[in-house]
Each structure stands twice: as C-alpha cells, then as structure tokens.
Amino acid sequence: MAAIANAILALRKDKRILKLPPYLSALLILVGVAWLLLLPLNQYSRSTYVSENALLPGQVHTYFGGSEHNIFRAYRQEVATFEHLSGHERVHRIGDIFRDAGLKAATQKYNYEAGGSTIAGDNVYAVLQGPRADATEAIVLIAAWRNMKGEINYSGVALLLTMARFFKRWSLWSKDIIFLITEDSTAGSQAWVDAYHDAHNTAFVESLSIKSGALQSAVAIDYPAGPWGKRFDKLHIVYDGINGQLPNLDLFNTAVSVASGQMGISCTLQRMWDHNDQYADRLQTMLRGMLNQGLGHATGPHSSFIPYHVDAITLETVGDGWHDEMSLGRTVEGLVRSLNNLLEHLHQSFFFYLLMQGNRFVSIGTYLPSAMLVAGSFSIVSIALWVQSGRGEEKLVNPASTIPGSKVGVDSLTTKDTTLVKEGSSIAIVPTVIVAIKERHFSYPLILLTGLHFLGLLPLYLFNHTPLSSLTPTFIAFTLATLPLPTLLAAALPRLANHKPTKQELMLLQCFCLLLLGLFLSALATLNFSLSLLIGLFAAPYSFIRPSTTKVSRVLQTTLLTLISPPVIIMAASALASQAGWTGFNYSLLQIPRVRGMATVSDGLSRKVEMTNHEKGNYIPYQKLSENLQIIRQRLNKPLTLTEKIIYSHLDDPHNQEIERGVSYLKLRPDRVACQDATAQMAILQFMSAGLPTVATPTTVHCDHLIEAQVGGQKDLARAKDINKEVYDFLSTSCAKYDIGFWRPGSGIIHQIVLENYAFPGALLIGTDSHTPNAGGLGMCAIGVGGADAVDVMAGLPWELKAPKVIGVKLTGKLSGWTSPKDIILKVAGILTVKGGTGAIVEYHGPGTESLSCTGMGTICKFCLSNIH
Incomplete structure (x- = not known):
C-alpha cells in the first residue's frame, strides 16, 4: 500500500498530468452536447400533466356561442372603423363600449424614450368585479391593437369586447377579470403592467386610475382576421417571456387541454406548423425554444407580465382551417374558468422546462447537466492554467523512483536537485523544481481583465442612445470595428504600457477569464439554461488557445478565432437567413429541410398534402376531420x-x-x-x-x-x-x-x-x-x-342539410361479363323507387364492391344522385 500511495503522490506532482485538462475539457463539451441531443427521446422526456388539481381543465361546459356570434361580428365591423382613428380617439371609443357593457373603464398614456427613439401610445382597459370576489385577485385578458407582426388585431379586439360583455352576465367569477387593449404587443403591455405594480416612471408612463387585486394570470388573444373574418386551423401557444423567463407549466398545459381536448383545436408551439412527433420535430421545437429563451426578447403581449410573477401566454391563430371565433371564444372561456377555480397562485408545476411539443417536455433536473458540463469545462482548464503558472520552466530530469530499493533515476540527481516529500506515512523523493512554487504576478492580468469588462459599458450606452433608424448600421459598424480589437490590443498594449507581458502573465489572464466564464455560466444555467449553453458553446474554442511560437501560427490562430467569434457567427447566420428568405433570424439556424412527396398511408394526419395539383395552399384537412369525428x-x-x-x-x-x-x-x-x-x-x-x-x-x-x-x-x-x-x-x-x-x-x-x-x-x-x-x-x-x-x-x-338517412346495399360475388355497374343501380332503383331513396344516402359495401372500378362506382353514384362507395 505504501508503494501505491507513493506512486499517487508522485503522479500528482508530475508535470505530465497538466496535459490532461484540455482533453478532459473537450470530453465534457462533447458529453454536454450529446446529453442535449438525447433529451427528445422518450426515455429522457415525459408527457405533460396538470399538477394543480383545482384547475380541472375541460371539466366545465362552455356557453359562449349562439347570439354571441352575431355580437362578435357587429363588434368586428365596428372595430374595423377604428383603423383610421388616432390612438386617443380609438381608446375612448373602446372605453365607451366597455362602459355600455356595464364595466368600469379607464385609459392610460405612455411615452417611452428607448433606443434613441420615442415610443408613445394609449392603452384602454376595463375591470369586471367578480360577484364572488373580494378584489384581492384578478385575471387579465389582453388583445393588442397590433400584434407582433404589425397586423391590426381586428378579430382579437372584437373577441375581447364580446367576452367582456358575455362574462358580465355570469355570477360565477371568484376573481376580478381585467380586459386590456394595448397599443402594440410590447411597449403597451409593458407600460400597463409597470404602472399596475407601481414600478413606472410617472414622467413617461401615466398611473392607472383603476386597479384590482394581485394579478394571477394573463392570456393574450392574437386573431388578426379582418372585418370579414377568416377561419383558422391551429392555435399557436406563445409562452416565452423576457430574459428567458417562463410561465408556470400548468398554465400551458391547461390551455392545451382545453383547446385540444375539449374544443378539438390542434395546438402548436415555436412556429412548428407540421409536427409529426418524430425525433427531428421534437429536437427542432426544443432548439427553437432554446433560441428564443437565449435571446430573451419579448414574443407577445404576455412577455411583459412574467417578470412580475404573473403567468401569461398568448393564443395566436394560424393556418386556414375550420375553426372560427366561437371555437376560440369557448377556449378562452374554458381557460379563464379553470383559472377562476384557483385558490392560490400557480406553484405546483415547473417554472423551468423545455417543451418539445404540446404534450411533451423535460424539466430542469434533466436538461441542466448539459449546460453544467459545458461550464465545468472552462473551470477545469482554468485550474490547470493556475497550477501551470506557478511552476518553473526548467526542464525536468527523470523523477526519482518511489519503489523501495529501486535506483532508477536517483543516480542522476544531486541532493540539491531533489526534495524529500512527506505526506502522512508516505515518503517520496521528487525533483525540487516540481514542488517549488514560482511567484505569480497578478497586477497586469487583473488590470487588463477589469479594464476590458468596463469597456463593455461603451456599447451598452451606445446602443441605448442611438436612434432606431441608425441602430442597425451602428451595430454593423461597431461589430466590424471590434473584430480586430483583440489583435490590435495584443500589439498596442506592450508599447502603451511599456511592458511586454510574460508567458506567466498571459497564462494568468487566460486562467482568470476562463474561471470567471465558468462561474458565470454555472450561475446563469439555473436562471437561463439556453443562454448559458449558447454562450458556452460559442466560447468553447477559447479554452484551447495557447501562445504561438511562430508568426505563421499566430496569424492562423488569429484568423481562426476571428471567424468563430460570436459577432461573425451572428452576421453569417443573418446573411444566411436573408438569402434563404426566412422571415426571422430567430429560426434561421433551425430550418430542417423536408422532402415533400405524395401522401401515403404512413403519413401523419398533420402532414400537409395539397388537394390538387391545380391549386396551391389548399390542403386536405384529414387532421381536422379526424378530430371532429372523435368528438362525435x-x-x-x-x-x-x-x-x-x-x-x-x-x-x-x-x-x-x-x-x-x-x-x-x-x-x-x-x-x-x-x-x-x-x-x-x-x-x-x-x-x-x-x-x-x-x-x-x-x-x-x-x-x-x-x-x-x-x-x-x-x-x-x-x-x-x-x-x-x-x-x-x-x-x-x-x-x-x-x-x-x-x-x-x-x-x-x-x-x-x-x-x-x-x-x-x-x-x-x-x-x-x-x-x-x-x-x-x-x-x-x-x-x-x-x-x-x-x-x-x-x-x-x-x-x-337535413341529416340524411342511410340505406345500406351489400354487394356479394362479382360482376359477370354480361353485367355492368349500371345494371346494379337500375336494380337498386327498381327496389327503392324515387320515394324510397328521397332524403337518404345509399351506401354500398361488401366484397362485391372490390370488382367495381372507380368509374363504375362513379356511374352508380351519378345515377342514384347521392351514393357513397
């Protein structure tokens, strides 16, 4: 045992062990990426479920419909007339509609100075005081006048007005309901929620004259169908908040349960219109969600509420289908009634998760190791650099043997060159240069590191005070100017500081940078996993940089680092997105190409197959038909x-x-x-x-x-x-x-x-x-x-159509050479007569139909007017 202990002690002091950290760091990065790629598999993800039993999604009968349809259409026509009004006139007209419905209404002005430009607008809102409420809790329904695409939300605003009038008639509400119509989908909702929580600057944002209790949840409606309406195919549920924050998963699950389970509306997320529940679709959905979370921008009116611990989502109608405003209205009613059941704030389910489709997710405990492994790779290299910076640069002779009685290596060392090391009961003779600690000089690396961090305040100030029209060219110019900055600093600093950094100082500078990066990413991963992982992967090459010994290698290393720097990657992705015609950079890296072909029996119901080769954009609605049939x-x-x-x-x-x-x-x-x-x-x-x-x-x-x-x-x-x-x-x-x-x-x-x-x-x-x-x-x-x-x-x-009766005709055997499909229909017509078949559909079945051709079956149908085979 003593020999083993001595061997381990000597190995710890061996300089060769410092060659392992770069390989270990690369291994951690690869394992972290592989971990992420495993998440879409069934073994690592799980089905969604509602944790809060009080929600009871889909358990209530919804009543929105009937005469409300006509009221909605009237409101939609009236809303269309507001298009050419000023914001001030529009909110007062809408406020009058709220008051006519018996609600307390108020308006709010805001005037932001952001990004070097002025953002001004008017919000209007109304409060429905719950008959069974004590004004301590409230639910918010939102409809922005313009959605995130800049389209006027005609039907969304009209539906909100209709819901306000409809909800006023019911006495079952145990919470107040606030109906909010904002000027746009970002600044308007931000101004309103800031003022509601008294976190606003009164010089720019007007205070609210009417308030209710603590906001429990918020649901935004995005239905931009014009004055004549338009049916939709699916509900796109948008849930990403500002800075990567997410609503409680129970709110999302409840919306999916009500829309899909009760109303038969397919739900999609992250703009994945055709999701076949395959690995590629799950991975693409997850990566899109991570990119949105990592970028941290607002994705709808709901995003401004989440930082105030108000769970919020946006219901966006997409596609051309058979659902209309009544389906959406009943979905909103069912969702609000589920939230109305709550006795406390949503807290049972997850606040940190990655969704792969409407009914599948992974929680933070499953996906967090991926980012932690990447963050840990920087810390490992940092520790190795620290140890290496404290060791001398003299070449080592062979270390002494730790095996008792062995003479290998000892004869080549003098007493001055070796040191007796004791640790517990173990003793080893090692070269003095291994255990000698070289003095580390911190001043130059720390000053340079601190100065570069403070230099980051310059773009922060610049981009927040640049006019909106000049923001893009300023960003491009600043990016191009900063690309050669590391090379210029490396060349200029020795002259400016009159000090050429030593190899140890460069090693310490890299050590401190990687140490801070690893600590920062580890902490960030618990708050915004996606941003932590994205930064970690972008910065991974910097762990493997070492000082170059030749001019050619320095040039190659500098060029390579410039090409893989985050600004170049972002600019390349933006150029690729523009060239490909993609509408947003958010998803430019995630467009997985699909090979289209004819429909087959193995295709999913959601597969988009066009009805005919003569038209574009009209698809066979098998998924919708299947959903309706399941309800029946x-x-x-x-x-x-x-x-x-x-x-x-x-x-x-x-x-x-x-x-x-x-x-x-x-x-x-x-x-x-x-x-x-x-x-x-x-x-x-x-x-x-x-x-x-x-x-x-x-x-x-x-x-x-x-x-x-x-x-x-x-x-x-x-x-x-x-x-x-x-x-x-x-x-x-x-x-x-x-x-x-x-x-x-x-x-x-x-x-x-x-x-x-x-x-x-x-x-x-x-x-x-x-x-x-x-x-x-x-x-x-x-x-x-x-x-x-x-x-x-x-x-x-x-x-x-009057519900048809059904007459069944079973065909057995097969047609002989002397009979034709026309003989069949003549025989059936003779049996039924005109009176017998009126108001009915004749359905042919049985083995005899297998001998009929398509045109033969068409002949039978044509002569009997309404027959199906």
Missing part, C-alpha cells in the same frame, strides 16, 4: 357508417350540433364547391354582393353546359365560344379576381373533371350540377345543390 364518437357512443363518418366529420360545431337521422338540420363545412357555367353566373353575382376579396372555400367553375352538341366537337365548341363570349369573359375575369379555378370551354365535362382532379376519400363536395355525385366513386360525399347553397359556402357560411 364520444358523444354518440355507437358505431358509425362511412356516410356518417364523412358527414359528421364536416360539422361546423361538432360539440353542440343535434344529430338525428332524418330530423336534425346539420350545419356543415364542405371541402370544395364546383359550379358549371350556366349556374355559376348567378352564384358569382351573388357572391360579389358579399364584398369578400376571395372565396372562403376552394371553388371551381367548369364551362361545359353552354356547349350544345349539334354537328361535331370542334364546330360546336367554336360556335359556343362565339355565342357565349360575354359569359365566358365574365366568368374568367371573375374567377381570376376571386381566386376561383376556371376550366375554359373545351376542358371537359364537369363531373369527370371533378372526379379526376378534385375528388379524394372522405371529402365533402357540393356542386351546382345534377351529376356532381359522380365524384362519390372515390369515396367522397358529393352532393348536387342550387346556386344559393353554393354561394353560402363560397362566402364562408356553413351549409345546411
């Missing part, structure tokens, strides 16, 4: 036929729609509209009177009915073009104006074009042609209607 299945709790699955999945309001075959009148949302040239004229004229810029539902016009068959194809077509030129010109120009697909004369027959180009399984299509059901040959429900019905759908209104 839970309500009816019985098996459904294919007909019912298709019809009910297109319900406008699957939660509240009464469903009884042959009795109820269903409000449906068809996927497409098809019109022939004879009926399209009146339909388009009626649509023009609605004043909409484009059709709300994909629509096509087919010029075939005005072509009379008399002589032959070419002559009949030429004659029709001559006679109906005015009609065709009107249809073509109108279609171009209102984004309607136009099939010119001679393109083909409408029902065949629809079958070949627009039909897809599970769809609902209406057409102003008696042969529209022909498209049922591809498993869709295609129904012929009148022009008035088509106009409603084109304008975005639901289409009303």
